[in-house]
Amino acid sequence: MTLVFGCAHTVSSRAVQITVDEIIEGMSICEVEVYDSEGSDLPSFNELKARKGLPHGSCHDIPFRKGTFEEAETYCESHSGELASVELGELQDFIELYMPYHGLFGNLWVKDVPADVQNSESQGRRDCKILRFDRGYIWSRQPCSEEAYFLCKYDISPECYKDRNALDYRGFVDKSVSDEPCGLWDKDINLHEGEIPKHNYCRSRDGDVTCYLVNTNHRIKCDIGYPGEFCPSVTEVERLGFWPLDGKHGLEGRLTGETNNGYSHNTLILKPALGVLDGAFLFKGTNDSFIHINLNKELDTIYSITVLLSVYPAGTKGYIFGYVSGQDQKMELSHIGDILHLRIAGRHGEEPLSVEVGGLQLNKWNQIGFCSDYHNGEIRFYHNGMEILNTVIRDFELATNAQTILLGASESQTTVPFTGMMHCLQIFNEALNKEEVREAFRDCEGNSKTIL
Known part of the structure; x- marks a missing residue:
């Protein structure tokens, strides 16, 4: 038989469980249409759900991230969903199967659980409902301020x-x-x-x-x-890290819930900078002209990542961005002329991925970005709001467990320093689509008063 999947773009999961036995479905992440080998229609997934009284067009997703109970609610709502309710039965069975399969070993925030487990407050501490993995998937309560995985529900x-x-x-x-x-x-x-x-x-x-x-x-x-x-x-795209890199903010950086300022060596801030009214950082094309940002656990995205940056290349080639540990390049974006080169290492020693695409404009501002999408194995490149490359490589865990983010130059002897300007570095732990990339750059322009 053929299974055809049509998922909402907010859904970040790949697993689907469906039991075809007198056409009774299990819990599914995505909408499913089922045809037998002769091509005659079996009842559609929507019809099956209607028969069993399940909500029409709902998808469930466990993002590859943790948060407090409030952060979980905010995340689901910002992606046009809600923190999911869970009843005993098929959905809980699916969760117990799905989480370990994807390496998610931890407790799970949910909105509603069986009636004997309720949110409570004691001695000024608020407890919220959770499905505990560490006790064999039992319903319990946990301080709402602690972090856990969570289950979102989307209507599509x-x-x-x-x-x-x-x-x-x-x-x-x-x-x-x-x-x-x-x-x-x-x-x-x-x-x-x-x-x-x-x-x-x-x-x-x-x-x-x-x-x-x-x-x-x-x-x-x-x-x-x-x-x-x-x-x-998607009403809001949440950034893991944001560094405006302009005359107004300098090297000030913002992470989820904290600051992470960078430091620079032998760079200048030009203000204005050829259309960027609040200025941008100038890199001199030497090995000692760079920006250094310390990595922390928030920036170790593991699965998917999107990196956005505005660059003004004034040289013929150069090192733009990288995740680095010493001289070991975990992730590297560079250019030779108008060609962008991306190299991403695997977390467990896999052969690094290498992708290149043309379109970079020399001596002009370019809004560039790339993403690695764990859920479908895609690498996508964006340039000035347009998707210029979409290629399927393979899905693997990223070697984002590095020590440093470097801009402009690295310690590696194989890289050439960047000559030109940069501003507005943004990092996400999701693979953004074209509309989300455009919105992210618009938000950056609002901070840096960019005119391109």
């Missing part, structure tokens, strides 16, 4: 899709742009659904979203909205 629309060519669209639009009814796809197997689907919903084929006119061989275009239009919106 079946019309949600993210792919630019709508290859992941699995919605139910069944009319053309001119409101003509669609016929069955029983004459066409060139779809991304495995066998011939027995339905009349619009689907992507040859780069166009179309369907067949009833009783004809003529395909007509459909309107299914733009990618992400019916997906949950």
